[in-house]
Amino acid sequence: MTAPAGTVRLDGRRIIVTGGASGMGAGLVERFPGLGADVVSMDVTADEGARIAEKAGARFLRCDVTDPVSVESATAEAVGLLGGLDVLVHAAGIAPGSPAESTPFEMWNRVLTVNATGTFLTNQAAFAHLREAGGQILNFASAAGVSGLPGKAAYAASKGAVVAWTRTAAQEWGRYGITVNAIAPAIWTPMYDTTRASMTPEQLADHDAFMARAVPLGGKLGDVERDFVPVMAFLAGEGARFMTGQIFSVDGGTLMVR
Ligand SMILES: NC(=O)c1ccc[n+]([C@@H]2O[C@H](COP(=O)([O-])OP(=O)(O)OC[C@H]3O[C@@H](n4cnc5c(N)ncnc54)[C@H](O)[C@@H]3O)[C@@H](O)[C@H]2O)c1
Numbered sequence: 001m002t003a004p005a006g007t008v009r010l011d012g013r014r015i016i017v018t019g020g021a022s023g024m025g026a027g028l029v030e031r032f033p034g035l036g037a038d039v040v041s042m043d044v045t046a047d048e049g050a051r052i053a054e055k056a057g058a059r060f061l062r063c064d065v066t067d068p069v070s071v072e073s074a075t076a077e078a079v080g081l082l083g084g085l086d087v088l089v090h091a092a093g094i095a096p097g098s099p100a101e102s103t104p105f106e107m108w109n110r111v112l113t114v115n116a117t118g119t120f121l122t123n124q125a126a127f128a129h130l131r132e133a134g135g136q137i138l139n140f141a142s143a144a145g146v147s148g149l150p151g152k153a154a155y156a157a158s159k160g161a162v163v164a165w166t167r168t169a170a171q172e173w174g175r176y177g178i179t180v181n182a183i184a185p186a187i188w189t190p191m192y193d194t195t196r197a198s199m200t201p202e203q204l205a206d207h208d209a210f211m212a213r214a215v216p217l218g219g220k221l222g223d224v225e226r227d228f229v230p231v232m233a234f235l236a237g238e239g240a241r242f243m244t245g246q247i248f249s250v251d252g253g254t255l256m257v258r
Helices: 023-031 046-056 066-080 105-130 151-176 189-198 199-213 224-236
Strands: 014-018 038-043 057-062 087-090 135-140 178-185 247-250
Touching: 014 023, 014 066, 014 105, 023 038, 023 046, 023 224, 038 046, 038 066, 046 057, 046 066, 066 105, 087 105, 087 151, 087 224, 105 135, 105 151, 135 151, 135 224, 151 178, 178 224, 224 247
Parallel strands: 014 038, 014 087, 038 057, 087 135, 135 178, 178 247
Antiparallel strands: none
16 A cells, blocks of 8 residues: 655664554554565454555564563564564554543553553563664553543543653663654544444534534544554654654644643
């Protein structure tokens, strides 16, 4: 598949993408090889992940980002396949809904484990392979982690953790030439389809009316290929090496605080 004209090329970049079986991660696995990158996709969803990677000319490894052994061994295997590592794009995550007062204990733990602990584990595993020659880590935060998000308490808390982790690791790992940034996206993916499917027709109508006001550029979530891939190609390229500890909103202007 071809990315939009003007998209930065990634010739020779060795890139791991987690969450490569769906949504934004899948979008990068599909497009980055065409830009010249060598890509290993990882996901807990193996069949779909392998199918997408194979079709795109990438490799696939099953990995559960909540399991330290799985993360460490998959990362080491990926680095072996790639012959080194330049970039980790850590897109794996979950986003179930939960009002603050009735969030079940198990859901809280699950969401924090996948989103926050998964970021910690994948970033630590990547660090071991980046510390010699430097490189880039791109995590996935959310506007929810900055502004909060009613109805998604555990999710918002987990993404707040991603923001704080990203800024801390950026400060600690700069001396190794490693940049650590996070994306706060608002992109239409299967995760958003799931959120929409959980709404009543009235809630959906209210939501769409809200989005029409909240997203200055277009009034709805963006498109993976047009709005997301070109930004990620720039951030995964060497030209982005002097930016770290940042939360980049790729969201049509929805989040204007940092
Ligand atoms: N879609 C948006 O607009 C939006 C907004 C804010 C933040 N985000 C964040 O962006 C990231 C990607 O979102 P998306 O919309 O593409 O999601 P998605 O649901 O389409 O894809 C997420 C992928 O993560 C994988 N995954 C889940 N748990 C895993 C685990 N334990 N180990 C390995 N893989 C696992 C899933 O199998 C899936 O393939 C997520 O971190 C999400 O929280 C998305």
